[in-house]
Amino acid sequence: MALRKIVEVGDECLNKVCRPVTEFNPHLHQLLDDMAETLTEARGAGLAAPQVGVLRRACLVMDEETEEYLELINPEIIDQRGEQTGLEGCLSVPNKWGIVTRPAWVRVRAQDRDGAWFEVEGTGMNARCFCHEIEHLDGHLYTEHIDHFLSEDELREYLEAEEEE
Numbered sequence: 001m002a003l004r005k006i007v008e009v010g011d012e013c014l015n016k017v018c019r020p021v022t023e024f025n026p027h028l029h030q031l032l033d034d035m036a037e038t039l040t041e042a043r044g045a046g047l048a049a050p051q052v053g054v055l056r057r058a059c060l061v062m063d064e065e066t067e068e069y070l071e072l073i074n075p076e077i078i079d080q081r082g083e084q085t086g087l088e089g090c091l092s093v094p095n096k097w098g099i100v101t102r103p104a105w106v107r108v109r110a111q112d113r114d115g116a117w118f119e120v121e122g123t124g125m126n127a128r129c130f131c132h133e134i135e136h137l138d139g140h141l142y143t144e145h146i147d148h149f150l151s152e153d154e155l156r157e158y159l160e161a162e163e164e165e
Helices: 026-042 124-137 152-164
Strands: 046-048 058-062 069-081 084-090 093-102 105-111 117-123
Touching: 026 046, 026 058, 026 069, 046 124, 058 124, 069 117, 069 124, 084 124, 084 152, 093 124, 105 124, 117 124
Parallel strands: none
Antiparallel strands: 046 058, 058 069, 069 105, 084 093, 105 117
16 A cells, blocks of 8 residues: 545646546555555545546545445445535645535445445435545535635634534
8 A cells, every 4th residue: 555645726637527437456456545545644534536646436435433434436426315514624625624515415326346336325424525525526626615715713613613512
């Protein structure tokens, strides 16, 4: 395994639509393993292949309950319900935060590292991460959903209010 460089906003690969994964081979497994190591090092909640400069439909999301990475190859959201609004950031937009509205519940259909199809559901942070990472695969960033980046004071106030709840 190896750490990969996380590309940041301004890099053109973050604005491109990724190609589907068609070969489930050691090259893909290496990419997924490298992404897991990179995500662990960065202490993030999710990471998409274009964030490490690879234009393929693959991403990882930290499962909030098991604290293990879910590998999603060629993922698509097949159902969604409700609404949640909350704080969001991105490893490719370092030290910036905004408020984003996402579905409260989503169901995702994806393939695993060997090509087998499966479905997974998520609520709360998991639903938020599924949406965020899958958007990366279509060349979009969470910044398209915010009206402004939070200032340090706004961020502190938001986090304090969350703790009180």
